[in-house]
Amino acid sequence: MKAGIIGAGRIGKVHAKNISMFVPEVEIKTVADPFMNEETEKYLRKCGVRNVTKNAEDILQDEEIEAVLICSSTxxxxRYIMEAAKAGKHIFCEKPIDYDLGKVREAIRTAEDAGVKLQIGFCRRFDHNHRGVYNMVQDGRIGKVQMIKISSRDPEPPAIEYVKVSGGIFYDMMIHDFDMARFLAGGAEVTEVVAAGSVLIDPAIGEAGDVDTAVVMLKFDNGIIATIDNSRKAVYGYDQRVEVFGSQGCVRNENDVPNTVVLSDAVSTTCENTYKVMWDRYTGAFVSEIQAFVEAVEKDKETPVTGMDGLYPVLMAAAATKSLKEGRPVKIEEVE
Incomplete structure (x- = not known):
């Protein structure tokens, strides 16, 4: 399958590299980025990319290209989902679809009307640890789900320039956890959101109108309660853990580490810290989500993370943002 990538920033490069190494079913024919430079072009050539361009139309108008990976700015x-759909391309799009709920719905509708596949890049569903927890829940090993706990903490805050345009911590960071909570809840939907946040790491983040430390409580329509905590800076590395508590037990996972070596001496017992960057922590998940997208296209079946799966976390992010600003619980129906 010939594909094109729109956007050659960090995540665009990650997908180009992973596809070249681990997904032989796909050939990246063209990568487009308005800021394409010599360094990026050199990197992409090493990934086997034949063509580079600054114009996304070169991908959208290419009849050989069957699928598009949208890795550009949020x-x-x-816009690119709608343009790709109208061009008859199957679409893999990084999260979120948009901050504007009207645009999210329009993009989903356009893809549906065009009869093309649409998959949203919530990679954590494909992580071996998180998937292991999900499978235990689905197999009924812990009985009826009652509570979900998610911790998601980055090693370092993003650049302030990014914070200013990202939509805030609920849209650019916790949105992954909103999706994971919904995924683990197994079909239940969130009805109410309560958010609290502080600026404890970098005053510049507060000056940009965001928080760097946040906790959110979600209430689902079947009574499940989920709590999510986010921090922009965990000094020990990339901290990603989930726990699901149920009527018959509890299942949780721990952080991945580069190796499992444990040193014990007369002073202490030490082991390796967690991964320092997202790209290392979720390499397998990034590969698996693309493989799942390819399978959906080739076998003409529904993608495992649909456009509607992309809508609900945006609703939760909107409700969390409103809750933080107004200091009160917010019903999903208020932002829907």
Whole structure:
């Protein structure tokens, strides 16, 4: 399958590299980025990319290209989804689809009307640890789910320039956890959101209108309660853990580490810290989500993370943002 990538920033490069190494079913024919430079072009050539361009139309108008990976800035996602759909391309789009719920719905509808596949890049569903927890829940090993706990903490805050345009911590960071909570809840939907946040790491983040430390409580329509905590800076590395508590037990996972070596001496017992960057922590998940997208296209079946799966976390992010600003619980129906 010939594909094109729109956007050659960090995540665009990650997908180009992973596809070249681990997904032989796909050939990246063209990568487009308005800021394409010599260094990026050199990197992409090493990934086997034949063509580089600054114009996304070179991908959208290429009849050989069957699928498009949208890895550009969030404010362009919905537009490129609609343009790709109208061009008859199957679409893999990084999260979120858009900050504007109207644009999210329009993008989903356009893809549906065009009869093309649409998959949203919530990679954590494909992580071997998180998937292991999900499988235990689905197999009924812990009985009826009652509570979900998610901790998601980054090693370092993003650049302030990014914070200013990202939509805030609920849209650019916790949105992954909103999706994971919904995934683990197994079909239940969130009805109410309560958010609290502080600026405890970098005053510049507060000056940009965001928080760097946040906790959110979600209430689902079947009574499940989920709590999520986010921090922009965990000094020990990339901290990603989930726990699901039920009527018959509890299942949780721990952080991945580069190796499992444990040193014990007369002073202490020490082991390796967690991964320092997202790209290392979720390499397998990034590969698996693309493989699942390819399978959906080739076998003409529904993608495992649909456009509607992309809508609900945006609703939760909107409700969390409103809750933080107004200091009260917010019903999903208020933002829907």
């Amino acid at each position: 404010d362009t996602h919905s």
